[in-house]
Amino acid sequence: MALVGVDWGTSSLRGALMDNDGHVLEERSAPNGILAVPPGGFPDAFNDLFGDWMRAAGTRCLISGMAGSQQGWVEAPYCACPAGLADIAQKVIDIEPGRIAVVPGLSDEHDGVPGAKDAMRVPDVMRGEEVQIFGAVKRTGIGDGLFVLPGTHNKWVRVEAGRVLGFRTFMTGEFYALLARHSILARTVDATAPLDEGAFLQGVRIASNGEGLLHNAFGARTLSLFGRMDAGELASYLSGLLIGEELRSQPLEPGLEQPVVLIGAPALIERYELALHTIDVDPHTLGSEATWAGLHALSQTRPSA
């Protein structure tokens, strides 16, 4: 029995055809993110890209990501943390029973937990990353650790005994795009330049000077004004500042014993590895294969009672 795994995000649609053992036979993608789908257009957008894969008898499809949001195909309400694969399996929502289903995201609400610390929290959510995390657990065999998923909205996820205990979202990727494209820094930052490791690491270092991001970001302007960095270096410096700021908001100690697992695109993984090495953390790394492994693992999981 074949499985079609689909990751339907805000700005892109990706899918993989897998055999019963989870081996990927073919991959496809299109720029048809949920924001590009007209009202009522989800069945057509789905069939356009995956219709032929779904024709074989017994083929099932699991869809993760924003397709399960309020603006998506069918809403799959969040599954509350702590949550494992079986909890998610229980909250999968059928689109065509036995054939196409949507995977819920995770929420970290901390509503029920009393105490002063909790009064300072706001809820957090993810959609799509949960599947990558469970895929990474499967692939690496690491069931206890800190899982980091860089992207537009990065996730830092605490995993214990193969279950997600809780997580935090960081808007690092979006802040970088806003500053490099729309702020006063846009004039002096060349976001198309390749990574400059020295400038990047200087940004990571400066992020820990205790002056805060709102101040340090302005430094990317003055370094240009004083001719200390060129536009290409400043792009890497700004990226380092932001990733360094993200790092210093984590409960990470130098030489952390617990494994850290990085999941994402190679260009981002490279930056997070560089930044983590500055605090003597050597992460395990995975790419998009985590998504397909996660959806396959979910297809083999019995819902919790």
Place this chain on the structure above:
Amino acid sequence: MALVGVDWGTSSLRGALMDNDGHVLEERSAPNGILAVPPGGFPDAFNDLFGDWMRAAGTRCLISGMAGSQQGWVEAPYCACPAGLADIAQKVIDIEPGRIAVVPGLSDEHDGVPGAKDAMRVPDVMRGEEVQIFGAVKRTGIGDGLFVLPGTHNKWVRVEAGRVLGFRTFMTGEFYALLARHSILARTVDATAPLDEGAFLQGVRIASNGEGLLHNAFGARTLSLFGRMDAGELASYLSGLLIGEELRSQPLEPGLEQPVVLIGAPALIERYELALHTIDVDPHTLGSEATWAGLHALSQTRPSA
């Protein structure tokens, strides 16, 4: 002898006609910021707004702000901190000798200061705010304190014996505009809504939860997703988050003995007062009159040797 004081910024041009004692006789403004002035167009833009004021015999004009930058009328190189009025007077650049001159900005370079702390600093600059600070010193009689100038790029300035020791810029105003207009939060934040004090103060409070701005900003999205705040409240909440983040980057202790002087537009002053009250700081406040008082004081100052 009359004085024409001009504050020529990036996006606006403001001027005041003063008598010999610094009393403001008339004020004018135009949206002719330096970015709106064509190459070589500064004399015409100046004469269009202030030509009649300058006709009286002996009238002098001092211009502060971005008109003294590389992209301005005539470049007036930065005056290095620590700096007092006499140091600035020495670096004023004549456009028409004895008639029109440009005031330099201040730089805080920390180049010459050795030590690990300094290795974590980048240079900082201001143009225009220095005049407001010296005007506020004159008006309030406070020569030792922390001077705070909210705006697009906020300045926190340490003043001792009437001189600027050093300062920090915070991009708080620009971050707010970027997040409210261009980020994922733009969909759920109504930036036109009036200030909601409760939501604002909740943002200030959450900013100190130790999770960092990159995470806390995402909370403005989840609070909307979970229906806990409406778009108007979220605008105030986001503003509070940013101002709270700015505050926690300061060396401010609750019940600080040293005076804090707030200089700026009433709507921003109101927010900073609310935020400062949460840490038992009760600031002195001033508006645009600080600019004219500063330019007048500068016109009466003999340059340092």
